[in-house]
Amino acid sequence: MxxxxxxxxxxxxxxxxxxxxxxxxxxxxxxxxxxxxxxxxxxxxxxxxxxxxxxxxxxxxxxxxxxxxxxxxxxxxxxxxxATPSMEEARDTFDIRIELERLVVKALAGRLEPDQIAQLRAHVEAEQAARGGSEATSIRLATEFHVLLAEMTGKSILTRYVNEVSYRCGLMLSAFSRPHSSECAVSEHSEIIDALIAGDSENAMRLMSTHLEDVAERALLVAPEARSRDLMDILAPYAEEAAGSPARPRRTKR
Amino acid sequence: MxxxxxxxxxxxxxxxxxxxxxxxxxxxxxxxxxxxxxxxxxxxxxxxxxxxxxxxxxxxxxxxxxxxxxxxxxxxxxxxxxATPSMEEARDTFDIRIELERLVVKALAGRLEPDQIAQLRAHVEAEQAARGGSEATSIRLATEFHVLLAEMTGKSILTRYVNEVSYRCGLMLSAFSRPHSSECAVSEHSEIIDALIAGDSENAMRLMSTHLEDVAERALLVAPEARSRDLMDILAPYAEEAAGSPARPRRTKR
DNA sequence: GGCATCATGATTGCATGCACTATTGGTCAT
DNA sequence: ATGACCAATAGTGCATGCAATCATGATGCC
Missing domain, CATH: 1.10.10.10 (Winged helix-like DNA-binding domain superfamily/Winged helix DNA-binding domain)
Structure with a gap:
C-alpha cells in the first residue's frame, strides 16, 4: 500500500x-x-x-x-x-497529570544542574523558534518539555508515568481542542524553569498546576461545539438539514 | 518442566x-x-x-x-x-501512589452509594477474617481494597494507574519487607471508609496519605539488613565466613 | 425503492518453525 | 588446581501460515 x-x-x-x-x-x-x-x-x-x-x-x-x-x-x-477519549477521561487524565508533574517539580526545585538548566533553556528556545512554524512541531515540543523535566528527576517510574499521561493529553488536545488554541504556553515553561532554579518548590508546584490547568481549560472548555467527537453528536446538526440532500457520507477514513 | x-x-x-x-x-x-x-x-x-x-x-x-x-x-x-526494584524506585512508587490515591478519595468523599459502602465493609470484613490465615491472602486483600476504591470512582484512567502502582507496591513489599511486617492496616481501611461516608474529603485524603506512608515506612525503613537484594550485597556477610566452608551457593532458583 | 440475507474479501488470533544469541558445563593448557 | 576457551543447549526474535471472525457489497424479496 x-x-x-x-x-x-x-x-x-x-x-x-x-x-x-x-x-x-x-x-x-x-x-x-x-x-x-x-x-x-x-x-x-x-x-x-x-x-x-x-x-x-x-x-x-x-x-x-x-x-x-x-x-x-x-x-x-x-x-x-x-483512541477516542471521552470528555471525562480527558478531565481525569489532566487531574492525574497535574499531581504527577507537581511531584516532578517538587523533586527538581533547587536541584537542577547547570547543564540541565542549559538544556531546558535550549528547549524553550526551540519552542519559541517553532512558534511560527507548524502547529504539529509546537505541540510536540511542548509535550517534550514536560517529558524532559520528568526525565531530569532520574526517577524512572515517575518518568514513565509522566510520559504516558503527557502523550495521552496530547491525544486529548487532538480530540477536543480547536486548531491554534494550545499555543502561547512557552512563557509559562520559562517561569517554571525560573522557579526551579530559585529553589522555590512551592511556587514551582503552583506554577506547574496553573500551567497545566490552563492547558486543560483551553482544550476542554473552549469549543463546546466540538466537545464530543462521537459520531452521533457530530452529525446531529447536519441531520437537521439532511432532508433533501442526497450527499452520502462515507464512514471510513480513506 | x-x-x-x-x-x-x-x-x-x-x-x-x-x-x-x-x-x-x-x-x-x-x-x-x-x-x-x-x-x-x-x-x-x-x-x-x-x-x-x-x-x-x-x-x-x-x-x-x-x-x-x-x-x-x-x-x-x-x-x-x-522485577527487582531498587530502594529508590520503591520510594518513588509510593510517592506516586499516595498522590493517586488522594485523588481517589477526593473523588469518592461523600459520593459513595449504599451498595458501594456495603461492598467496602464486606471487603474489610474479609480482610479481618483473613488475619489469622495465610499472609499471602492478607496482602492480596489489602491490595484489592485499594483497587476496589479506585474502581468505585468510575474513572478508568485513574483506576488503571492505581491498579498498576498498587501491584508494583506489592512487589516492593515483597522485595524489601520482612515477613509479617505489613499487617495490621485493616483498621486504617475502616477509618478511611468512615471518612468517605462522612464526606470529609480533607480528612479522607489525610488518612489515606498517612495510611500509605505507614505502609511504605514499615516496608522500606524496617529491615535495613534486607534493604538491597543485590546479589553482591546479599552475599557480603556470607563472604566473611566463606573462608573454610566448601558450601557452594547455587545462583539459579530451581 | 427499501430492507433483510448472504457471500466474499479483509483482518485478526494464534501456533509453529527457523535463525540467532546467551548460558552453561566441559575440556585443555598452564 | 586454576584459568581461559569452546561446544552443546536452552531460550528468545521474528516471520509465516492457517483458521476464525468481522465488514462490506451483492442479491433477492417485499
Missing amino acids: AGSTATGKTRTLGGAGEDKAGTICRAIRRAIVERALRPGDRLPEDALGERFGVSRTIARHALGQLGSEGLVDLRRNRIAVV | AGSTATGKTRTLGGAGEDKAGTICRAIRRAIVERALRPGDRLPEDALGERFGVSRTIARHALGQLGSEGLVDLRRNRIAVV
Whole structure:
C-alpha cells in the first residue's frame, strides 16, 4: 500500500538488533501528538508491519503496548484504532497529570544542574523558534518539555508515568481542542524553569498546576461545539438539514 | 518442566474467545503480590505457555504487558524475570501512589452509594477474617481494597494507574519487607471508609496519605539488613565466613 | 425503492518453525 | 588446581501460515 518496491523490502527499521516494536510505538506516539493520526484512525497490523518493514507479529506487539498506554483502542477481532477519549477521561487524565508533574517539580526545585538548566533553556528556545512554524512541531515540543523535566528527576517510574499521561493529553488536545488554541504556553515553561532554579518548590508546584490547568481549560472548555467527537453528536446538526440532500457520507477514513 | 502429560495439553486457559494474555497477566500479578513469585524469579516464555496451555506468542505478549507495568524485567535475548526494584524506585512508587490515591478519595468523599459502602465493609470484613490465615491472602486483600476504591470512582484512567502502582507496591513489599511486617492496616481501611461516608474529603485524603506512608515506612525503613537484594550485597556477610566452608551457593532458583 | 440475507474479501488470533544469541558445563593448557 | 576457551543447549526474535471472525457489497424479496 505504501510505496515500496517488491524486491527491496521497506527497510525503515532495518538497523541492528534494536527495539523494533519500540520504534513503531515511538513513531505512532509522535504521530498522535503531532495530530497526523487523529482519534478513530485505523491502525491495521499488516499495514503497519509493511510500512515499518516488519511482520505483523511486531506490529501487533507495538499495538498492544500502545493499547496499554491508552493511546489506541484494542478490541478483539477489530482493527486497532487511535483512541477516542471521552470528555471525562480527558478531565481525569489532566487531574492525574497535574499531581504527577507537581511531584516532578517538587523533586527538581533547587536541584537542577547547570547543564540541565542549559538544556531546558535550549528547549524553550526551540519552542519559541517553532512558534511560527507548524502547529504539529509546537505541540510536540511542548509535550517534550514536560517529558524532559520528568526525565531530569532520574526517577524512572515517575518518568514513565509522566510520559504516558503527557502523550495521552496530547491525544486529548487532538480530540477536543480547536486548531491554534494550545499555543502561547512557552512563557509559562520559562517561569517554571525560573522557579526551579530559585529553589522555590512551592511556587514551582503552583506554577506547574496553573500551567497545566490552563492547558486543560483551553482544550476542554473552549469549543463546546466540538466537545464530543462521537459520531452521533457530530452529525446531529447536519441531520437537521439532511432532508433533501442526497450527499452520502462515507464512514471510513480513506 | 511443569507436570503436564504429552498427550493431554494443559488446558488451563481453554475457555471461549477470552483474553488469554490478560489471564496470564492476572495470574502472574496475583502470584507476585502473594509472593509466590519473588523478585528475580525467571519467567521463560515456553514454560509459561505450556503451563497456561497457549503458545509462546501469547506468553510473550503477556510478558510484554507485565514489562510495561514494571512488574517484570524484559531484556533482549534474556529470560524475563520478576522485577527487582531498587530502594529508590520503591520510594518513588509510593510517592506516586499516595498522590493517586488522594485523588481517589477526593473523588469518592461523600459520593459513595449504599451498595458501594456495603461492598467496602464486606471487603474489610474479609480482610479481618483473613488475619489469622495465610499472609499471602492478607496482602492480596489489602491490595484489592485499594483497587476496589479506585474502581468505585468510575474513572478508568485513574483506576488503571492505581491498579498498576498498587501491584508494583506489592512487589516492593515483597522485595524489601520482612515477613509479617505489613499487617495490621485493616483498621486504617475502616477509618478511611468512615471518612468517605462522612464526606470529609480533607480528612479522607489525610488518612489515606498517612495510611500509605505507614505502609511504605514499615516496608522500606524496617529491615535495613534486607534493604538491597543485590546479589553482591546479599552475599557480603556470607563472604566473611566463606573462608573454610566448601558450601557452594547455587545462583539459579530451581 | 427499501430492507433483510448472504457471500466474499479483509483482518485478526494464534501456533509453529527457523535463525540467532546467551548460558552453561566441559575440556585443555598452564 | 586454576584459568581461559569452546561446544552443546536452552531460550528468545521474528516471520509465516492457517483458521476464525468481522465488514462490506451483492442479491433477492417485499
